[in-house]
Amino acid sequence: MSVNSQAETDVLIIGGGVIGLAIGWRAAQQGLRVVIVDPGPGLGATNAAAGMLTPIAEAAYAERKIFALGQDSLRRYPGFVADLQRSTGLSVGFRQSGTLQVAYDSDDLAMLAETRQLQETFGVHLQQLSGRECRDAEPMLDPSVRGGLLATEDGSVDPRLLATALQAAAQRAGARLVRQRVTEVICAAGRASGGRLADGSVALAHWIVLAAGWQSASMPGLPAGIAPPVRPVKGQIIRLRTNATMTAAGLPPGLLRRTVRGTVHGSGVYLVPRETGELVVGATQEELGPDTAVTAGGMWQLLRDARTLVPGITELELAEAVAGLRPGTPDNAPIIGLSELPGLVLATGHFRAGVLLAPVTADTVAGFLRTGMPDPLWGAFAAGRYRVHSQAAAQTLEEEAACR
């Protein structure tokens, strides 16, 4: 696709979380001129993400299509990380040590069996472990754990390190990072053509990529019906850490060898260890609008469930408690691809899977920006899919889809 010579740049990316940064990096690597605009890169949902790379975990909430996308992205991760490391020299804490999904009581065990059936319909055959085998794999698990499923291919990454490395890599590849807020998308001749920044300046571009997480829904300047239907879903996490005494006693950094997920009396919790000794416990899921308060109730719930599965966490030091807002969508699946407004590409709504889906989102969007050819992987994630749910909205869209 020919690049508009009137535009100052080829691609303007609104939003510098892992999604926007990864797209910017990949697009710049392909020779495109890229500007990424975010007042605080990596400080949105990315900042409170645990960094689990567990495609199957999200599958239970949506459908096969999202599992397949996650699998595809997970397969890209080793190369993605190696490329980042090569480019920047920075580590992102990538580990491919697997996930152990455990059940605490008989109801949890029944739920685990359902998950396993679902997974088998996807063609995934996870290793089924007894309670004893779970404890052999993870000695810090509570003796009451009844059984588990082991996914050996799963991994994890430190989202903060990832965001830092992506910023460095994008800039090294030639992308410009502007620490401002976009106050408005600018349309001209029926096409998205730029963004107005908080200081009043205007950045014009051939392509506008909206990757502003939950805030994508309220981006000013978009014609009615174009803004993606994302909403903030609050998540609180706790970052704990093992101390020198524990390490000296031979405990693995972060107390566990791999990510442990579980349900405790029906309530879900996960624990993600890192080589640094950190153990991330997450996450609440709260529909409270744009609220990022860390609450007593959130902390209590996470500590209760984590402690039930891994009693030894009580000895761990509390490093941080933090909340973030994930971009949720009506069907819990991301929105990736060209919008009905020419020039505007959407890359948002990744909900709990933004870190997992960053490579596949970045590769396919960057490919489109270079070639103008939509990626076949986008089929199920197009923005247009929500129109069938609302005839009224569809009509409004047709009437108003042109830029005002």
Place this chain on the structure above:
Amino acid sequence: MSVNSQAETDVLIIGGGVIGLAIGWRAAQQGLRVVIVDPGPGLGATNAAAGMLTPIAEAAYAERKIFALGQDSLRRYPGFVADLQRSTGLSVGFRQSGTLQVAYDSDDLAMLAETRQLQETFGVHLQQLSGRECRDAEPMLDPSVRGGLLATEDGSVDPRLLATALQAAAQRAGARLVRQRVTEVICAAGRASGGRLADGSVALAHWIVLAAGWQSASMPGLPAGIAPPVRPVKGQIIRLRTNATMTAAGLPPGLLRRTVRGTVHGSGVYLVPRETGELVVGATQEELGPDTAVTAGGMWQLLRDARTLVPGITELELAEAVAGLRPGTPDNAPIIGLSELPGLVLATGHFRAGVLLAPVTADTVAGFLRTGMPDPLWGAFAAGRYRVHSQAAAQTLEEEAACR
């Protein structure tokens, strides 16, 4: 008492927590030349104190004597605070709104009845409330609360504001505050005569007041047997806060009208509301040496017990989790008065009651520094009381009591 003209100053106070600062203020008010030395005034046990002024609460742990001292200090509080406010214009968040001590199950109720009996032997007659009356007094209490005791005279203060005001007041009264560590107490001619500071300088004084909390035990330079037997007892607290929505809904700032203390299945917890909307939940009691890590287990225990008594805390925002080290003594009572080393006055070991006991400690120590007459209130709290427990230590003391 005549003041040593060789000394640079009249009083050198080692330690700038609420005890050291209050003594310094009161002594300076009486015209004495005062130097207070602390690398971080108010950042020790004071920083993690809740500020309850509840003499009876401590009585269960010790004896009548400590209850009487606490009662005496509580009676001094209104004047102490008014004087501070007059001198500095600073508020310390003083409230005299009472304490409601509640029981959650029948065992807790039995324990409450015992507490009541103990209190009656002290001549204190607290108001006994049924579960319903407890909830009438504090509507946010859980319906399962079985009964309570109301102490209407009790109060609370914000220890951080208190430390700030005491610093200002002490300096306004002429005391000098030196932000350094004392590396050694200096003795000369069988008498404590000064302190060496971290920068190598020496501060000479007629009187040395050791008010360094748990660190008083390991102060270098003291002859054997002179250092007070204090140990660090770790306490973790959580500071929560009510938000604007709650205030708009008519809830009191900090959710409660007064301090609520309780036992939940035998485990003690307290909740101290402040006018600012803060609710302090405390406190763990851990014998781990000088460890100030905030732990997952500490947070979980506090949240669990507080939530059981006042379920509404789950909505509160977490402002801070912090740990401090209280100076514990073998009998949980403070050590106040002249030591067996001439020139050295001890004011430490206040354990959980440093904030409560600051006024009486300051008044009596400052009185002694001016007049040289020991206060009759000190009788039960003299450092020498521990000698009878250890003949070996006593012997060592006699052999080595002279300065090396």
